[in-house]
Amino acid sequence: MTTAETLTASLEDYLEAIFHIIAEKRAARPKDIARRLKVSNPSVTGALRLLAKKKLVNYAPYDLVTLTGKGEEAARDVIRRHEVLRDFFVKVLAVEQDVADKAACKMEHSIPGVILERFIQFAEFVEVCPRGGSKWIAGFGYHCDYDSAMENCEKCIAQALEEVKKKKRQGGKKKMPVTKLKDIPPGGKCKVNRVAAGKASSRIIEMGVVPGALIEVEKIAPLGDPIDIKVKGYHLSLRKEEADGIDVTPLNAR
Amino acid sequence: MTTAETLTASLEDYLEAIFHIIAEKRAARPKDIARRLKVSNPSVTGALRLLAKKKLVNYAPYDLVTLTGKGEEAARDVIRRHEVLRDFFVKVLAVEQDVADKAACKMEHSIPGVILERFIQFAEFVEVCPRGGSKWIAGFGYHCDYDSAMENCEKCIAQALEEVKKKKRQGGKKKMPVTKLKDIPPGGKCKVNRVAAGKASSRIIEMGVVPGALIEVEKIAPLGDPIDIKVKGYHLSLRKEEADGIDVTPLNAR
DNA sequence: ACAAAAAGTTAGTCATACCTAAAATACATC
DNA sequence: GATGTATTTTAGGTATGACTAACTTTTTGT
DSSP: OOOOOOOOHHHHHHHHHHHHHHHHSSSBOHHHHHHHHTOOHHHHHHHHHHHHHTTSEEOOTTSOBEEOHHHHHHHHHHHHHHHHHHHIIIIITOOOHHHHHHHHHHHTTTOOHHHHHHHHHHHHHHHHOSTTSHHHHHHTTSOOOTTTTHHHHHHHHHHHHHHHHHHHHHHHHHOOOOEEGGGSOTTOEEEEEEEOTTTSOHHHHHHTOSTTOEEEEEEEOTTSOSEEEEETTEEEEEOHHHHHTEEEEEOOOO | OOOOOOOOHHHHHHHHHHHHHHHHSSSBOHHHHHHHHTOOHHHHHHHHHHHHHTTSEEOOTTSOBEEOHHHHHHHHHHHHHHHHHHHIIIIISOOOHHHHHHHHHHHTTTOOHHHHHHHHHHHHHHHHOSTTSHHHHHHTTSOOOTTTTHHHHHHHHHHHHHHHHHHHHHHHHHOOOOEEGGGSOTTOEEEEEEEOTTTSOHHHHHTTOSTTOEEEEEEEOTTSOSEEEEETTEEEEEOHHHHHTEEEEEOOOO
16 A cells, blocks of 8 residues: 555566565576566666666666565565456456466556456455355356256256255354364465454554455464465465454355 | 457557547547547657558548558457456446446556457356346345355345246246347347358358357347447447348346 | 638657667686 | 686667657638
């Protein structure tokens, strides 16, 4: 929410590349950037100077390149747009991974914030809504024939209804115990019920960890200390204390 | 399917603007283009020269601007991308018209063909599938609370099931008469059953008027001669003979 | 018909974003 | 520690795409 500067598509690409190279290796060499973006070496030098002027990278001639705080923030923002688009293409539009990735790469620079948020919300809605869940999304692609496959449609909806009823019965029995975020296994998803005040840093709230939000647990470190999650497209790393204050409802059983 | 040339985003904007201005008035003056795109007059002159070099516009100094055949094709392509995006944002993502339009304007230059087709297919799927119809899309936006609103979800699906069953009963009774395209009222939608060979020009087939395709009737001229339709984002104008050869199933009652 | 206004073009500038060729620097190895 | 190679930068070039200022052509009003 702090960055507002207007970066060109090209500079965003450089930032993104630098971020990824740094994530893989320790620091980025101009050569690596050039190879990744398929541009010549002098082009990289030029871009680095522009980025340095905007205080987004730490750059001195003949030295390794790192991102400044501002630069990392901007890079994460680009990457978030990229990932949100890619995931939407893959999960909702049933596009193949690599095709989706290339498309996201092209479109990530021009998508307005409002639309991005809607992409996220829509993907979540599809995931959560029993009427439009994963089964439904799977049905997209073989558009059932309007009249001949009417029976399929009926079966499809009837089954969805059955599942909701079953889940309701189970829910009534099990009384849904209070679950902590740390109890969600990696890859699992859950919905936030409550975030204990005080324990959560404002950063977490800002990124969208609020009651009602959907969380995907990405990785839990051995001792449960850094818990990596994804919320609204943002990757977050939570300390144990922070995670302990978050009550959730598991969402796996869909 | 004939155009392949790589046009810059800027030149696409110019083509789009020229097309729209010509549609409103008879021909485009550089001044109109400049006002519409909010650029200076010399910028327009420069762009027109580039477009003329690419044989996309007919341009001579101090003369009015018109599009060549190739230019009109390219312009329609840009506009199709724009409209597909906008409609998806409005109809599927529930974004407001003007916001959607602005977003489409930005993104129309970078969307790959594959993704565009998926946007169209997805919007059609949502429209046709009884499980994910207009009622379902309307539900997007107030993501029902996971556990508390379980009852709503159940009701929603049960209602959808009821509607499918009802439609099935009606369908069985009414025996679905053979409907001609010309009998669909403006604004109505239908699905193509059969396209009489010979009568249909290859242009129509190429644009996607094939059995199974969804058609939206846009306008029917007084004597039923030019029938304007939209298929897969393409605007087509059909002659009476062409339209007569197209059997459809109406899709209004959803 | 002709002067004023409007529209359009030319000329020259600037910034981005690429490129190639050549020079400078860093490193790696003997 | 010298030297060769790989990396990086500088220098200089091209194309797009925008701008302002100044000039030319067309249109319009009297």
